[in-house]
Amino acid sequence: MVDLHTQIREQPRDVLKVIARSMDIRANEPEMQAICARYMSQIPLADGGRVLEVGCGNGATTGLLMTHLDPAELVGVDPAPGLIEMAEETFAGEIRASFHAGEAARTEEPDSSFDVVVAHTVYSHLTDPEAALAEAHRVLKPGGRLVIFDGDFATTTVELFAGDPLQAAVGAIIRNMVHAPFVMRHLPTLAAEAGFTVTMVEPHGYVQTASPDYLLSLISRSLDAGVRAGDFGAVLSDGFKREAQRRVENGTFYGAVMFLTLFAEKPIAV
Template sequence: MPDLYADISNVPPEIQERLAGVLEARAADARQKEMLNVYLSEIAFPMGARVLEIGCGTGAVTRTLAGWPGVSEAVGIDLSAIFIAKARELSKGVRNISFEIADGRSVSLADASFDVVVVHTTLSHVPEPKELLDQAYRLLRSGGWLAVFDGDYATATVSTGDADPLNACIDAFRSGFVHDPWLIRRLPALMAAAGFSVQPARSHGYVEEPQAGYLLTWIDRGADVLVQNGRIGGDMAEALKAEARRRSAGNEWFGHIAFASILARKAV
């Protein structure tokens, strides 16, 4: 099953609406906010910085960027018209923010028009990541910063022991919602090939226990993928979802994934 996010503009509207809710719920998670603030704090934003987020979804990170010290303007782009409409709705009243429907691999924005480009949990969903990185390089001014944050999806687990059945849902989620689960491990070489000077990666461990949070949505979506692929029936899918909730209610839940942030600069 292909990654839904990779072709999000052609996904049925009702599914896009549901995914919009997932994106906002994830952005509201305290640990997700902490990881975002950590890597943004490592960027030397110039005063009056113009910032672009590629793959902005519903605009949660773009909204943070709009309020970041030194930022004069934040622009978000995404392929999904539904996500962009939601982003505009949620950012009403924010004067220095705007959103456009655009593909990060082919952007009509002017050369050297941004000081910082952020790609947050997006690049692993892109079929041609080098094309997006080339666009980021073109859009940045001399000395500009690129920040990429994404999951190391190969590390994701909700296991509490050997052969945990819930991990089948995690595996299915990866196959249905992530184009390249190994992308973060190849990313420094891809960034260097695009012309960037790459800084060492920072690892961010994300743990949920003893109750479920964002990773519970992976169980639900992974179970649905298993049904769609004919691997299990509807009753089994509901049983897996119920087991995840039982563990969370009983304070027996454990979930983990490692994220990574990698910063790079365009030469002066």
């Protein structure tokens, strides 16, 4: 099984709707909103600034970017036309935001045309991050900022004790939902090789206990994908889901992922 985001164009409408719902859940959570406020408020953008959001999906994070960056213009690109349609519907009344189909490595945007390029939980799904970084470098103005936020998904844990069997459900997440669980650890080097000056890598602890809606949705979708792929049967999948739910109900659920933000700048040529 591969991360279905790497084949997002081929996903049927019902799968896109489930992905979109999960993105909406995450973007609306207080924990994630606090993390977004923290990293987005550090992105400098002058009046009249233009922002490119790579991998915008259904626009779940776009509203937060509009609030915190207040750009004159935001362009969102995503390979899935079905998700782009959803973003267009959500932002129908917002003349500063527009969306079109495009890849991180092929945005179809002109050279040196953006002040900021943002990718929010996208690079962990890319098969060729080097090409995406080269494209970000091409479309940024000299002095423009690249901001990449993503999970360091290799840190994902739901373990309550050594050998906790529920941790196997995290294996299903990594196997079915994330193409590159270590990518954030490699990005500083890759960004520097692409010609950026890396200015900061900021960690954000993301912990869910009482209302772990996002992690429950991620576990559930990953287990469903594992069953569809024939990795394991529905009985085991249902058992993991019920155990996760049992922990929520008795107040013992714990889930955590380290997220990281990489801030980089396209140098001004001298």
